[in-house]
Amino acid sequence: MREVEILIIGGGAAGTTAAETYRVGGGQGDVVIVSDEAHQLYSRVLLPHAAKGKISPEKAFLKNEAWYAEKRIELMRGRSVLRVDYKRSIATLDGDEEISYKKLLIAVGGKPRAWQMSGADHADVLQLQTYEDAIKLRERLVPDMRMAIVGSGFIAIEFAAACVEKGVKATLINRGPHFWTSALGEKIGHAVQAALEAKGVEVRNGAKVAAVEVEGGISGVTLSTGETVPCNLVGVGIGIETPMEPFGDLRGTQGLLADAYLKASHENVWVAGDCAEYDDEVVGFRRVVGNWANAIAQGRHVGQALLGRHEKFVLLTGYSTAVFPGASLLFLGESRMLPEAQRYERVLEDGKKIVEFRTLGGRVIGATLLNAVDQRAAAAALITSGVSVAGRESDLADPHVPLDGF
Numbered sequence: 226m227r228e229v230e231i232l233i234i235g236g237g238a239a240g241t242t243a244a245e246t247y248r249v250g251g252g253q254g255d256v257v258i259v260s261d262e263a264h265q266l267y268s269r270v271l272l273p274h275a276a277k278g279k280i281s282p283e284k285a286f287l288k289n290e291a292w293y294a295e296k297r298i299e300l301m302r303g304r305s306v307l308r309v310d311y312k313r314s315i316a317t318l319d320g321d322e323e324i325s326y327k328k329l330l331i332a333v334g335g336k337p338r339a340w341q342m343s344g345a346d347h348a349d350v351l352q353l354q355t356y357e358d359a360i361k362l363r364e365r366l367v368p369d370m371r372m373a374i375v376g377s378g379f380i381a382i383e384f385a386a387a388c389v390e391k392g393v394k395a396t397l398i399n400r401g402p403h404f405w406t407s408a409l410g411e412k413i414g415h416a417v418q419a420a421l422e423a424k425g426v427e428v429r430n431g432a433k434v435a436a437v438e439v440e441g442g443i444s445g446v447t448l449s450t451g452e453t454v455p456c457n458l459v460g461v462g463i464g465i466e467t468p469m470e471p472f473g474d475l476r477g478t479q480g481l482l483a484d485a486y487l488k489a490s491h492e493n494v495w496v497a498g499d500c501a502e503y504d505d506e507v508v509g510f511r512r513v514v515g516n517w518a519n520a521i522a523q524g525r526h527v528g529q530a531l532l533g534r535h536e537k538f539v540l541l542t543g544y545s546t547a548v549f550p551g552a553s554l555l556f557l558g559e560s561r562m563l564p565e566a567q568r569y570e571r572v573l574e575d576g577k578k579i580v581e582f583r584t585l586g587g588r589v590i591g592a593t594l595l596n597a598v599d600q601r602a603a604a605a606a607l608i609t610s611g612v613s614v615a616g617r618e619s620d621l622a623d624p625h626v627p628l629d630g631f
């Protein structure tokens with residue numbers, strides 16, 4: 226059986242950054258990254274640009290063969306880890322190959338949630354998660370096509386923007402009562418929807434796809450409302466899920482469990498990036514964070530831990546999208562609307578400039594800024610300071626109360 230010093234499962238932003246940090250920091254052990262994708266590290270952030278034809282797809286690649294060789298990082302591409310035996314420190318790959326490790330990082334990101342719908346496996350039902358997805362979208366988005374977009378989150382917005390760019394008519398189908406219900410309040414939701422509509426994207430709220438109509442190609446989708454939306458492409462953006470199956474008892478509610486150090490409960494095992502459900506001391510509870518800056522920062526943090534540093538990961542990162550004019554969104558802290566949280570909407574300019582705060586247990590745990598990037602520092606400070614807003618929550622919605630007055 227092969228024995229390695231550092232085994233990293235997942236060759237995305239988090240895994241590759243950890244490997245690089247370890248090596249650049251003087252780590253001398255052998256480093257092996259197992260990736261079930263066929264490629265070296267590429268930027269998912271650039272995929273929508275590649276799909277729209279704004280950059281050549283190759284531009285998305287961030288590392289080349291020479292880089293891995295120079296850094297003495299072995300990338301096993303197109304290989305999957307199927308299970309890990311933490312007691313014996315052995316990972317089993319497809320083909321029953323076993324690798325024993327001294328230290329293990331799990332950085333497996335997320336996979337698009339399966340769309341449970343007859344016809345979901347049709348070739349013209351598209352995702353936007355991988356390099357191959359972006360290439361396919363780029364090829365299929367030609368004038369005269371029509372796309373139905375399922376979902377109203379970040380990826381759905383990217384599909385819509387790509388359609389607008391390529392002159393493809395798009396209808397977005399959202400099952401919630403208003404746009405992006407899982408993350409946005411009504412006011413920001415309406416503003417974002419208006420920005421999409423201004424660019425010709427149609428939006429159906431409170432509607433689910435009941436059936437995909439297939440006659441050879443796709444001819445339309447029938448909605449729960451009875452309406453049939455004619456289309457020949459379907460873009461699915463209904464969220465991602467952590468691949469939990471290979472990782473046994475690290476399975477959490479949304480990701481793989483880690484403490485505030487990004488350390489798993491097993492000896493010499495860490496978790497980083499989109500898949501980490503870690504104790505986030507910034508907001509005061511355990512959660513997953515899915516953005517590029519966080520994946521890089523956590524990868525760097527674990528890279529240092531592999532070199533022996535023992536420190537908590539305490540960082541507030543943000544996630545932004547500005548693909549539709551007038552709908553520049555920045556998410557800070559917890560972006561989902563947790564059932565037990567409260568929401569306060571501070572309208573700075575009706576329908577145009579809004580800051581939405583989410584509170585839990587008397588403190589601010591998240592903020593969403595619509596066209597209000599100038600409020601970033603103040604909103605971030607409210608989250609990171611952990612200051613109590615108990616009893617004054619409604620002031621968060623009052624634009625006359627300065628944010629630095631809490």
Ligand SMILES: Cc1cc2nc3c(=O)[nH]c(=O)nc-3n(C[C@H](O)[C@H](O)[C@H](O)COP(=O)(O)OP(=O)(O)OC[C@H]3O[C@@H](n4cnc5c(N)ncnc54)[C@H](O)[C@@H]3O)c2cc1C
Binds near residue numbers: 270304306
């Ligand atoms: C289209 C798109 C656009 C985005 N745009 C933005 C943006 O503008 N701003 C932003 O902040 N974030 C953006 N994101 C999110 C950002 O890209 C992710 O947060 C980041 O890539 C996560 O990095 P990661 O290393 O944790 O996971 P990933 O990049 O998902 O890497 C994990 C890797 O592990 C592999 N893997 C999974 N299971 C196994 C296994 N069992 N064995 C071997 N390999 C496995 C996966 O296939 C994958 O290659 C975007 C994401 C997408 C899809």
